Structures are given as C-alpha cells and as structure tokens.
Amino acid sequence: MAHRWGMVVDLDKCTGCEACVTACHAENNIPTAGAVEAGRGRAMHWLRVERYWEGDFPDVKVKFKPVMCQHCDNAPCEAVCPTYASHQTDEGLNAQVYNRCIGTRYCANACSYNVRFFNFFNPQWEKPLHLQLNPDVSVREVGVMEKCTFCVQRIKSGKTAAKADGRELQDGDIQPACVQSCPAGAIIFGDLNDPESRAARLTHSPRGTKLLEDEGTEPKVTYLQRQSWNEPDTQ
Amino acid sequence: MPAWLVLTLLALGATACVDAPFSERQQAERVLQRSRWGTSSVYTPARTGLADAARTHFGLRAEPVQPFAYSHRVHLAQEMACTDCHQGVESGPRAGLPGMNTCMTCHAAIATEKPLVQAMTKMQAEGRDFAWARVYDYPREAHVRFEHAPHIRAKVECSTCHGDMRQQDVARRVVDMDMAFCVNCHKQQQASNDCLTCHY
Numbered sequence: 036m037a038h039r040w041g042m043v044v045d046l047d048k049c050t051g052c053e054a055c056v057t058a059c060h061a062e063n064n065i066p067t068a069g070a071v072e073a074g075r076g077r078a079m080h081w082l083r084v085e086r087y088w089e090g091d092f093p094d095v096k097v098k099f100k101p102v103m104c105q106h107c108d109n110a111p112c113e114a115v116c117p118t119y120a121s122h123q124t125d126e127g128l129n130a131q132v133y134n135r136c137i138g139t140r141y142c143a144n145a146c147s148y149n150v151r152f153f154n155f156f157n158p159q160w161e162k163p164l165h166l167q168l169n170p171d172v173s174v175r176e177v178g179v180m181e182k183c184t185f186c187v188q189r190i191k192s193g194k195t196a197a198k199a200d201g202r203e204l205q206d207g208d209i210q211p212a213c214v215q216s217c218p219a220g221a222i223i224f225g226d227l228n229d230p231e232s233r234a235a236r237l238t239h240s241p242r243g244t245k246l247l248e249d250e251g252t253e254p255k256v257t258y259l260q261r262q263s264w265n266e267p268d269t270q
Numbered sequence: 271m272p273a274w275l276v277l278t279l280l281a282l283g284a285t286a287c288v289d290a291p292f293s294e295r296q297q298a299e300r301v302l303q304r305s306r307w308g309t310s311s312v313y314t315p316a317r318t319g320l321a322d323a324a325r326t327h328f329g330l331r332a333e334p335v336q337p338f339a340y341s342h343r344v345h346l347a348q349e350m351a352c353t354d355c356h357q358g359v360e361s362g363p364r365a366g367l368p369g370m371n372t373c374m375t376c377h378a379a380i381a382t383e384k385p386l387v388q389a390m391t392k393m394q395a396e397g398r399d400f401a402w403a404r405v406y407d408y409p410r411e412a413h414v415r416f417e418h419a420p421h422i423r424a425k426v427e428c429s430t431c432h433g434d435m436r437q438q439d440v441a442r443r444v445v446d447m448d449m450a451f452c453v454n455c456h457k458q459q460q461a462s463n464d465c466l467t468c469h470y
Contacts, residue, residue, distance in 0.1 A: 133413045134465070157314045162312065171415060173469075174410065191470075192362075
C-alpha cells in the first residue's frame with residue numbers, strides 16, 4: 036500500500052523553544068528576510084511557533100502551537116494553481132514544484148493556514164555561509180512560492196537507505212528536521228496508512244484536533260491537546 | 271521632449287535620490303539590495319550579469335578543465351570497474367569523485383615508473399589533493415535532485431547517461447541529459463514520473 040505521510044503535534048509537550056524552526060531553516064535552505072522585509076510581511080518560516088497568551092499578568096498562561104503546512108487532503112492551494120505547481124502526490128504530500136511555479140501567489144491567498152511563502156528576492160547568504168547550504172534541497176530563486184515539504188528529501192533518502200539494506204521501511208526511519216530536533220518529542224511523523232505507526236495511532240487520539248477543521252480542508256497534521264483549542268480553560 | 275532634456279532630468283532625479291538622507295538601517299538595506307544581484311561577498315542564485323544569464327539560457331557551458339590528465343580509457347582497459355573509484359554510486363545519491371588516497375591504493379605499487387604517476391606521488395608528498403571539476407550537472411533553476419543508487423539498483427548502465435567511458439580519456443559531456451531523456455526512460459521502466467521524484 037502506498038504511504039500517506041502525516042504528522043502529529045503534541046501541544047501538551049511543546050515548550051515553544053523554536054528548535055524546530057531553526058532546524059527547518061537549516062535543513063531547507065530557507066533565507067532570512069531581515070527586519071525591514073519582515074515588517075513588510077515577507078518573512079519566510081516554513082514552520083512557525085504561534086504564541087498565545089491567556090489571562091492578565093501575572094496570572095498568564097502561555098500556549099505554543101507549531102504551525103507548518105497541513106498537507107491537506109482537500110487543499111485549497113491546489114485548486115487555484117493555474118500551472119499545477121501545487122499538487123497532491125501519490126503519498127499524500129502537498130507538493131510545490133518550483134519549476135512550474137510562475138508566481139501568481141494565488142495559492143498563498145487561498146491557503147487558510149498562511150504557510151506558503153513567496154520569494155520576493157533572490158535569497159542570499161554572506162559567504163562562506165553558502166557552503167553550509169543543504170545540497171539535498173534546492174535554493175529557490177526570486178518569483179516562486181515555497182512551503183513545508185515534510186522534508187521530502189529525507190523521505191526519499193530514507194526510502195533509498197531502506198532499499199539499499201534490502202528491508203522494509205520502519206516507522207521512525209524517516210524524521211523531518213523538526214521532528215528530529217524537538218527536545219520534547221512533541222512532533223511525530225509517520226505513515227498514516229500503516230495502522231501500527233505512532234503517527235497513525237495518535238491521529239485517532241481523543242485529544243486530537245485539526246486546525247480549522249470545519250473548513251473541510253482535511254489536514255494531515257493533528258494537534259493533540261488536553262482540551263480543545265477553542266474552549267475556555269475550565270480547570 | 272528632446273533627448274538631452276530627458277537625460278538631464280533623469281540625472282537630476284538620480285542625484286536627488288543619492289542625496290536624500292537615509293537612516294542607518296536604510297543605508298544597510300541599500301547595501302544589501304545592491305549585493306542581491308551578485309557581488310562577490312554574497313552568495314545568491316541570481317546571475318552575475320546578462321551574459322551569464324544568456325549563457326545559461328542557451329545552455330552554453332565551457333568544457334570542464336581537470337587538474338590532472340587522468341585517463342578513463344587506460345584504466346577501463348585494465349578491466350577496472352566504475353565502482354572501484356566512484357564508490358558511493360551503489361549506496362547513496364552521489365557517486366563520488368575519488369581523492370588522492372583512492373588512487374594511491376593501487377599506484378603506491380603499480381606503474382610507478384610512469385611520469386604521470388610520479389607526478390601524482392609528488393603531489394601527495396606535498397600534501398595536495400585533486401580538485402576535480404564536475405562534468406555533468408544541472409542548472410540551478412532546474413531544481414533537480416538526482417540520486418545514483420536507485421538507478422544502479424534498477425540496472426541502468428553507467429554508459430546510458432555517461433557515454434562509453436572506454437572511448438574517453440578525460441571525461442566529457444557526451445550525453446545531453448534533458449528532461450525528455452529522463453522522462454522517456456522513466457516511462458519505459460515504469461518508474462514514477464511525479465514531479466517530486468526529481469524536483470524538490
């Protein structure tokens with residue numbers, strides 16, 4: 036059976052340390068925009084940690100929520116792309132093909148989660164920082180959209196390594212950069228078509244919710260939390 | 271409007287822009303913006319100039335210049351296999367270009383009287399290694415990520431993409447690897463033709 040990649044984020048474990056954000060930037064050659072461009076809304080973070088404050092100081096409760104591309108089954112970004120640059124792969128990834136992208140930015144406007152980013156400039160790194168760019172990931176040029184890929188390069192190399200060893204792909208063989216870097220183990224990645232995988236089991240957890248579920252986008256990322264995100268804290 | 275008037279107005283406009291006061295941060299931004307289009311201390315995927323862009327567009331590339339006159343033909347005539355030197359080809363994405371140590375595994379004892387081998391031994395004594403030039407690669411904006419290992423497992427011959435190396439001394443580009451070349455073979459072998467198979 037084909038894989039169907041999905042993710043589970045345990046918000047009860049997340050401490051908001053942003054190690055995942057840093058790892059994502061390093062793994063995927065994501066440029067930093069700088070303060071001025073970020074002020075114009077041109078910052079790029081395939082994965083961001085949203086921060087919510089509840090109550091007034093000093094009785095505040097802080098909640099963190101890492102938000103990346105939800106890889107929707109019914110993705111609004113795919114339907115609007117005139118060049119099929121944004122499409123669903125056989126393995127359930129919401130793919131962005133840079134070669135096809137002509138930069139209409141329809142997808143970013145259609146996306147409910149604000150996780151698609153446009154390259155307003157050619158990215159740049161002070162030399163010799165360009166030597167630390169990940170050779171397994173392209174450097175996107177000006178005029179194309181980009182987004183979280185679930186670290187498709189790692190999915191591919193994980194499959195290649197398993198085949199080279201002549202074995203089946205095990206649950207946990209493939210770890211996107213955010214999963215690998217999370218010190219609390221709050222992010223779990225796996226095959227939703229494999230009922231035994233951790234991600235598939237946790238997807239059906241009673242703690243689970245999906246972002247903007249009522250929009251019908253059918254995300255493949257599940258958020259676990261002791262209480263529903265929208266209900267007031269009754270404890 | 272006469273041409274000289276237009277030019278004067280433009281020059282005046284440019285001067286006004288330069289003289290306008292800028293905050294320190296704006297100054298820093300201006301420096302950054304200038305370097306976005308390819309000055310030396312900054313890496314960017316932008317072309318350094320129009321000529322460079324035109325060369326890429328029309329696929330004009332200089333033949334690679336190698337640091338050492340290694341001959342594939344001579345070595346393959348000795349019944350050597352490609353994997354003897356390109357050792358990563360079966361296990362990972364990159365086949366790998368051999369370093370000095372790989373060569374000296376054999377040449378510490380074999381053919382030591384040849385002038386080229388002696389030159390290499392001298393290089394090793396000086397602590398130098400080979401900086402081989404890449405022969406095959408893809409343009410940056412092709413966004414192609416090629417993996418050797420799956421192709422070797424699928425029994426694709428090396429010569430399918432690299433030509434018959436027994437006929438070549440220094441490696442040259444003899445096969446034009448465009449997308450049709452890849453896609454046709456993928457169709458024949460019933461390999462995946464999803465964009466994300468190669469482009470990411």
